[in-house]
Amino acid sequence: MKINIDEQEIEGKEGQTILEVAQTIGIDIPTLCHHKGLEPYGACRLCIVEVNVGNGWEIDTSCTRPIEDNMRIHTSSERVKKFRKLNAELLLARCSDAEKVREAAKKVGVEETRFPKKNLDCILCGLCTRACQDRIGQSAISFVNRGWERKVDTPFSINSELCIGCGACANVCPTEAIKIVDEGDTRYIDYFNTKLKLQKCERCGKYFAPERLLKRLSSEDVPNMPKNLFYLCESCRRKEQMRKLLLAK
Amino acid sequence: MELKKRSEVISRLTEPEELITLRNKLKEKEIYENHIRVCCGTPCRSSGSLNLLNKFREEIKQQGLNEKIEIKQTGCVGFCQGGPVVVVDLPEQKNIYYQHVSIENVPTIISSVRNKEIIDDLLYVDPETQERIVSLDDIPFFAKQKRIVLRFHGKIDPTDITDYIKLGGYKALPKALLEMSPEEIINEVKDSNLRGRGGAGFPTGIKWEFTRKAEGKKKYIICNFDEGDPGAFMNRSEMEGNPHQPIEGMIIGAYAIGASKGYIYTRSEYPLAYNTLQNAIDQAKSLGLLGKNILGSNFNFNIEPFKSAGAFVCGEETALIQVIEGKPGEPRPRPPFPANKGLWGKPTNINNVGTWANIPLIIQNGSSWFSNIGTNRSGGTKVFSLAGETKNTGDVEVPFGTTLREVIFDIGGGVVEGKFKAVQTGGPSGGVIPEQYIDTPIDYESLEGLGSIMGSGGMIVMSDHTCMIDTAHYFLEFAHTESCGKCVPCREGIQEMLSILDDIRKGKKRDLNLLNELAEYVKETSLCALGQTAPNPVLTTLKYFKDEYIEHMEEKKCRAGICKNLISFHITDACECCGQCAEVCPQECIEEGEEKYNINQEKCIKCGLCQERCPYDAIEVI
Numbered sequence: 073m074k075i076n077i078d079e080q081e082i083e084g085k086e087g088q089t090i091l092e093v094a095q096t097i098g099i100d101i102p103t104l105c106h107h108k109g110l111e112p113y114g115a116c117r118l119c120i121v122e123v124n125v126g127n128g129w130e131i132d133t134s135c136t137r138p139i140e141d142n143m144r145i146h147t148s149s150e151r152v153k154k155f156r157k158l159n160a161e162l163l164l165a166r167c168s169d170a171e172k173v174r175e176a177a178k179k180v181g182v183e184e185t186r187f188p189k190k191n192l193d194c195i196l197c198g199l200c201t202r203a204c205q206d207r208i209g210q211s212a213i214s215f216v217n218r219g220w221e222r223k224v225d226t227p228f229s230i231n232s233e234l235c236i237g238c239g240a241c242a243n244v245c246p247t248e249a250i251k252i253v254d255e256g257d258t259r260y261i262d263y264f265n266t267k268l269k270l271q272k273c274e275r276c277g278k279y280f281a282p283e284r285l286l287k288r289l290s291s292e293d294v295p296n297m298p299k300n301l302f303y304l305c306e307s308c309r310r311k312e313q314m315r316k317l318l319l320a321k
Numbered sequence: 322m323e324l325k326k327r328s329e330v331i332s333r334l335t336e337p338e339e340l341i342t343l344r345n346k347l348k349e350k351e352i353y354e355n356h357i358r359v360c361c362g363t364p365c366r367s368s369g370s371l372n373l374l375n376k377f378r379e380e381i382k383q384q385g386l387n388e389k390i391e392i393k394q395t396g397c398v399g400f401c402q403g404g405p406v407v408v409v410d411l412p413e414q415k416n417i418y419y420q421h422v423s424i425e426n427v428p429t430i431i432s433s434v435r436n437k438e439i440i441d442d443l444l445y446v447d448p449e450t451q452e453r454i455v456s457l458d459d460i461p462f463f464a465k466q467k468r469i470v471l472r473f474h475g476k477i478d479p480t481d482i483t484d485y486i487k488l489g490g491y492k493a494l495p496k497a498l499l500e501m502s503p504e505e506i507i508n509e510v511k512d513s514n515l516r517g518r519g520g521a522g523f524p525t526g527i528k529w530e531f532t533r534k535a536e537g538k539k540k541y542i543i544c545n546f547d548e549g550d551p552g553a554f555m556n557r558s559e560m561e562g563n564p565h566q567p568i569e570g571m572i573i574g575a576y577a578i579g580a581s582k583g584y585i586y587t588r589s590e591y592p593l594a595y596n597t598l599q600n601a602i603d604q605a606k607s608l609g610l611l612g613k614n615i616l617g618s619n620f621n622f623n624i625e626p627f628k629s630a631g632a633f634v635c636g637e638e639t640a641l642i643q644v645i646e647g648k649p650g651e652p653r654p655r656p657p658f659p660a661n662k663g664l665w666g667k668p669t670n671i672n673n674v675g676t677w678a679n680i681p682l683i684i685q686n687g688s689s690w691f692s693n694i695g696t697n698r699s700g701g702t703k704v705f706s707l708a709g710e711t712k713n714t715g716d717v718e719v720p721f722g723t724t725l726r727e728v729i730f731d732i733g734g735g736v737v738e739g740k741f742k743a744v745q746t747g748g749p750s751g752g753v754i755p756e757q758y759i760d761t762p763i764d765y766e767s768l769e770g771l772g773s774i775m776g777s778g779g780m781i782v783m784s785d786h787t788c789m790i791d792t793a794h795y796f797l798e799f800a801h802t803e804s805c806g807k808c809v810p811c812r813e814g815i816q817e818m819l820s821i822l823d824d825i826r827k828g829k830k831r832d833l834n835l836l837n838e839l840a841e842y843v844k845e846t847s848l849c850a851l852g853q854t855a856p857n858p859v860l861t862t863l864k865y866f867k868d869e870y871i872e873h874m875e876e877k878k879c880r881a882g883i884c885k886n887l888i889s890f891h892i893t894d895a896c897e898c899c900g901q902c903a904e905v906c907p908q909e910c911i912e913e914g915e916e917k918y919n920i921n922q923e924k925c926i927k928c929g930l931c932q933e934r935c936p937y938d939a940i941e942v943i
Contacts, residue, residue: 114654117809117846131845136654158842182810186815186835196806215649220816222806
């Protein structure tokens with residue numbers, strides 16, 4: 073498939089998105105809700121571009137739009153830049169303290185916003201919910217409420233029985249709103265009112281991973297991880313593996 | 322609702338000839354000379370038409386007139402402000418229209434039928450000529466319409482399939498299934514110039530062709546009956562009044578597209594329509610018009626009604642699909658379009674109730690008959706919900722190309738009070754069209770050219786008692802609460818726009834350029850049609866009524882007397898000191914003075930109750 077991005081002719085494969093093709097030729101399109109390990113979502117709207125497939129120029133998000141033969145794309149036309157700026161101002165008003173939001177806004181030329189600050193900690197990008205649902209397969213968290221009241225939460229905002237405490241949500245969160253704290257025998261994910269029991273290392277007695285996470289992993293075929301090592305902490309596990317390796321020699 | 326199952330005694334039809342025989346038999350059995358039809362659509366029910374129906378039945382039974390007078394419930398007759406409406410057929414005079422009928426009128430109506438008389442007091446009075454009009458067909462509201470989609474509304478009992486069959490329903494179905502190929506049907510629909518009645522106006526035949534040509538064995542069709550615009554009720558009337566017409570259209574469409582399953586997506590707010598629909602599907606199934614080998618054609622098709630919780634955004638086709646799949650009602654990006662990847666990832670065709678209801682007409686009468694009605698680019702008629710400040714309100718069906726003036730003044734009778742100011746089409750997605758464009762023909766392109774949209778058919782008429790900033794705020798607030806919240810422009814952008822409008826309503830100065838900038842941004846960059854059209858009420862009012870915006874901010878004045886922060890109530894010298902205003906005031910802030918009553922402005926909450934109550938028109942808004 074031949075497409076034209078910013079007057080550059082380029083070959084792309086069917087099924088690729090505009091964003092993917094643009095990245096291969098070094099065009100930097102800002103985005104906050106995109107992650108290459110997750111399904112495209114199109115919520116933050118920062119990655120908008122102008123697209124023309126023969127019916128005039130229209131605005132669409134490059135992360136969700138698959139390329140088509142002879143598609144023409146403008147990634148930084150005046151129209152695109154104008155709308156991206158306004159978009160960044162609105163995101164900045166929502167989460168003005170988040171480093172990644174400030175960075176993304178700066179990239180499109182916005183350092184201050186004309187809109188009243190809301191001081192919220194979540195931009196509703198959906199990375200955490202997609203990670204939890206599509207990749208981890210737990211669906212412990214999801215969007216609740218509608219419109220301006222929308223937020224990410226567990227059902228009924230109470231301790232989740234489904235959460236395995238894997239931390240994928242915190243890992244992908246661009247605003248660092250979700251924090252994971254281990255104290256004693258408990259893992260706390262306060263953002264979701266959730267706490268989980270930690271497993272004690274069978275050898276050294278240190279609490280090292282949520283019980284539910286280990287249970288889930290033990291039911292799956294994890295490469296290079298014999299079942300007898302499941303309940304050892306990381307350092308004891310390494311020691312044990314080394315010992316076996318040496319014995320074998 | 323009372324569900325009749327008369328069709329259960331009629332056996333399953335296995336070939337077209339049996340359907341013809343059944344129709345002939347039903348016609349032969351017609352023994353009644355006199356008919357009384359009680360409108361039992363939602364609006365008439367709310368004013369007590371079910372009690373009327375029962376009373377009629379009781380009286381007719383008591384007087385032993387069961388063989389002489391047929392009493393029947395019908396769907397919405399269409400002239401809602403006359404409710405409860407009763408239509409009477411005498412041998413010499415059909416369609417006698419009685420309005421505002423009460424229980425006490427029932428015996429009078431029955432004896433008038435026996436004596437072949439007409440009750441003058443219950444007839445409609447033309448406000449222009451003061452003449453009493455006997456026949457429904459002569460009332461200007463109906464006389465100037467062209468009712469083809471609503472051809473049987475008010476005539477058939479929507480709970481009885483045989484009524485539809487008797488009048489000629491299900492005639493298009495055997496023709497389509499046994500005499501036409503799927504391609505021929507698609508071409509016929511294409512040639513008819515039928516365009517999507519849901520609002521966007523996409524050519525229906527082309528849409529069908531996409532899904533027909535899409536790869537995949539399993540395909541679906543969906544009837545979008547998620548009518549959610551404030552002030553719109555035409556889809557509800559269409560379904561409540563004659564559910565079989567869209568069902569017949571769906572069976573034909575499914576055959577043309579190659580779908581074996583159809584869904585009708587409706588909302589819990591429409592319980593009567595849902596029950597009518599469910600009953601209609603059951604009856605069609607028991608007659609073999611749905612199910613396996615329909616009328617011996619080897620074509621199998623079934624319909625399942627789907628009741629949702631009702632959210633405006635679910636009228637958007639991808640959000641609607643998500644909900645049927647059991648997911649939250651949020652739109653997903655297009656492409657891929659439902660024609661290629663729709664319900665459960667399979668090719669899916671979605672059309673509005675109104676679109677499906679047109680299909681039997683096109684197949685039965687031919688595409689050229691249909692395309693001759695309307696304009697070059699839009700064939701047929703459109704049903705509108707005429708509401709707001711017109712004298713006549715209800716369902717209005719007119720050919721495309723009819724002007725706004727004809728609908729608002731000739732059919733709607735003009736505004737009740739004051740002067741016509743503007744008309745809002747397309748609900749929260751549409752725009753406000755001012756008086757200078759009143760002669761615009763109604764079609765997709767003309768309305769879009771004015772910054773509004775055709776939409777699904779809501780038409781709200783406004784007089785000079787309506788404030789344009791308040792109107793824009795009302796519709797935007799609707800979009801604000803109905804937005805799913807997925808994308809930034811629709812969630813955050815609309816909220817900022819709303820806060821600007823709110824300030825202007827209070828007379829605060831705000832930057833109109835910023836409002837315009839936000840509106841353009843939300844329109845261009847939102848994920849789905851909800852956000853893409855939500856700024857239309859703001860953009861059109863800014864375009865046509867900018868002086869009102871400036872007046873609010875600069876002069877702190879609301880000329881329509883609506884925006885509470887900018888108005889105050891005063892008692893004039895016309896006051897006769899009757900004290901009724903003080904009685905009704907919830908703030909107890911009206912006190913008797915020496916020559917007249919006075920309002921304590923500090924305590925007044927501007928509810929307007931005093932003004933409504935005053936018998937001397939002595940309370941004015943400044």
